[in-house]
Amino acid sequence: MELQRYVTIGQYLPRDSVLHALDPRTKIGVVTALMVVTFLVTTFSGYGLLTAVLLALFLAAQIPLGYVLRGLRPVWFLLLLTFALNLLFSGIRDGTPLLRVGPVLITAEALARAAFVSLRLILLIVATSLFTYTTSPMALTDGMERLLRPFRRIGIPGHELAMMMSIALRFIPTLLEETERIIKAQMARGAEFQQGNILRRARALLPVLVPLFISAFRRADELALAMEARAYRGGEGRTRMNELRFAPRDALAGVATLVAVAVFLAPRWLGWP
Amino acid sequence: MIEVRDLQHVYLQHSPLEAVALRGVSLVIGDGERVGLIGPTGSGKSTLVQTFNGLLRPTQGTVLVNGTDVFAPSTDRRRIRQQIALLFQYPEQQLFEETVARDVAFGPRNLGLSEEEAAGRAREALRAVGLDPDHFSPRSPFTLSGGEMRRVALAGVLAMEPRVLILDEPTAGLDPQGKADFLRLALDLHAHRDLTLIVISHSMDEVAQVAERVIVLDRGRVVMDDATRAVFARAEELERLHLGLPQTAQVLHRLRARGVPVRTDLLTLEETRAELLRVFGG
Numbered sequence: 001m002e003l004q005r006y007v008t009i010g011q012y013l014p015r016d017s018v019l020h021a022l023d024p025r026t027k028i029g030v031v032t033a034l035m036v037v038t039f040l041v042t043t044f045s046g047y048g049l050l051t052a053v054l055l056a057l058f059l060a061a062q063i064p065l066g067y068v069l070r071g072l073r074p075v076w077f078l079l080l081l082t083f084a085l086n087l088l089f090s091g092i093r094d095g096t097p098l099l100r101v102g103p104v105l106i107t108a109e110a111l112a113r114a115a116f117v118s119l120r121l122i123l124l125i126v127a128t129s130l131f132t133y134t135t136s137p138m139a140l141t142d143g144m145e146r147l148l149r150p151f152r153r154i155g156i157p158g159h160e161l162a163m164m165m166s167i168a169l170r171f172i173p174t175l176l177e178e179t180e181r182i183i184k185a186q187m188a189r190g191a192e193f194q195q196g197n198i199l200r201r202a203r204a205l206l207p208v209l210v211p212l213f214i215s216a217f218r219r220a221d222e223l224a225l226a227m228e229a230r231a232y233r234g235g236e237g238r239t240r241m242n243e244l245r246f247a248p249r250d251a252l253a254g255v256a257t258l259v260a261v262a263v264f265l266a267p268r269w270l271g272w273p
Numbered sequence: 274m275i276e277v278r279d280l281q282h283v284y285l286q287h288s289p290l291e292a293v294a295l296r297g298v299s300l301v302i303g304d305g306e307r308v309g310l311i312g313p314t315g316s317g318k319s320t321l322v323q324t325f326n327g328l329l330r331p332t333q334g335t336v337l338v339n340g341t342d343v344f345a346p347s348t349d350r351r352r353i354r355q356q357i358a359l360l361f362q363y364p365e366q367q368l369f370e371e372t373v374a375r376d377v378a379f380g381p382r383n384l385g386l387s388e389e390e391a392a393g394r395a396r397e398a399l400r401a402v403g404l405d406p407d408h409f410s411p412r413s414p415f416t417l418s419g420g421e422m423r424r425v426a427l428a429g430v431l432a433m434e435p436r437v438l439i440l441d442e443p444t445a446g447l448d449p450q451g452k453a454d455f456l457r458l459a460l461d462l463h464a465h466r467d468l469t470l471i472v473i474s475h476s477m478d479e480v481a482q483v484a485e486r487v488i489v490l491d492r493g494r495v496v497m498d499d500a501t502r503a504v505f506a507r508a509e510e511l512e513r514l515h516l517g518l519p520q521t522a523q524v525l526h527r528l529r530a531r532g533v534p535v536r537t538d539l540l541t542l543e544e545t546r547a548e549l550l551r552v553f554g555g
Contacts, residue, residue, distance in 0.1 A: 067288065184328045185367040188359045189429060190351055190383030207379065210369035214415075 024143025159235025280334035309484030358435035364426035
């Protein structure tokens, strides 16, 4: 049993690539652009091109493709559901019929739409995972904090939000390890987690959840104490060791993104079908 | 009897984070033995013992418990876990019930025993770890001291009435008195319940005190497996693995290095005292 194997989404993979070296703010911009494009592209050829772009980026980032697919595993069910719903309840009545089972009619148009929506979902997830694979949690929250700084005046506590997020991210692997250890310890006492109906299984989790919560609270307490011991007082007047700085490659990435967005949206502007 | 053959294990295999933990471990542990398992951090000790009762399926190799293949599809692993109890590091963190009695009875209940039988086993196990059942049973485990909590956790696995008791760093985080008490308790259990005892430890003094046989792991391989005395005689090799020697043996080795003709294969405080008196005594 290795829980970490199943939770690869949101994990950072240290590599020595251009993408890793980009400023996190640039990457937030790029990934936002990618997501907007994913929603605006309306043709399969557009998605083909987008897939090619993403593949090239993953290649450049030196991230094995198997790892990308594994990140999709937790959302398989959602994908399947989306596909099925779009296929069966498309509301398209006058399309080319492919199959009729009782009252359910499957048309070629519905199939195309189901495939399209599923593809959109996959691309969204893959695009965001490209971001998390190439950006360390530290860099991510630094970037977020810096981007939120202008909103401080209207009362958005950027630093505090970023700090909470980095702490949460930091503890994901720790808590996973801990969960695994507690599960094993209870299994050593004869506990079973894969038997019986849902109610039984939920009850079987109690011996795991209680110790997990206790230890999470204890850790939170200890962390708070350690932070206060180092005179942590929130973001006011706090300086940082590594200020984020844009490099020439960030400008390059920005221009490349703008060009790419233009290419993807050109058909729309030019009124092509 | 536990027999493992050519165990290999890789964590997170086929991922960029994969880490090899065991590289071909074969050994046999007989009934009633007292085994110390030592090795530097990351040498595979914890991984190895988790395969013994089927908590961790190794990527390769077989584990036989009294001739039964632990990972065969037809094997009832719960039954194996009843026979081979494993107490993890900081076991007090696994306590979850409202009362000590219910927590200790968790294992027996999982084995399908009735509430009364489980409660009876719990009382008996509490007594075995030196906690008065009448006093402790109704209390919440979270109101106990660290040492008491650890005893309750030990009672929790003893209540399953195992044949083998594996302790993973049983004394980590206890005060010196707590350490000594817990070790004495483990030795008592071995003597009176006829248990096989396997102890993982970073303290060579503990190992010298508890074990009659020592297995040394390094980077997933067994590098030594011999009687405790014979293993601690190989001081230089242990030093190279950053494991060191029991304090008594250290004193003897240093005296020897200064040209004092003392024996260096002594382990207990008593033996060492006798030897020092023999050499220096009037």
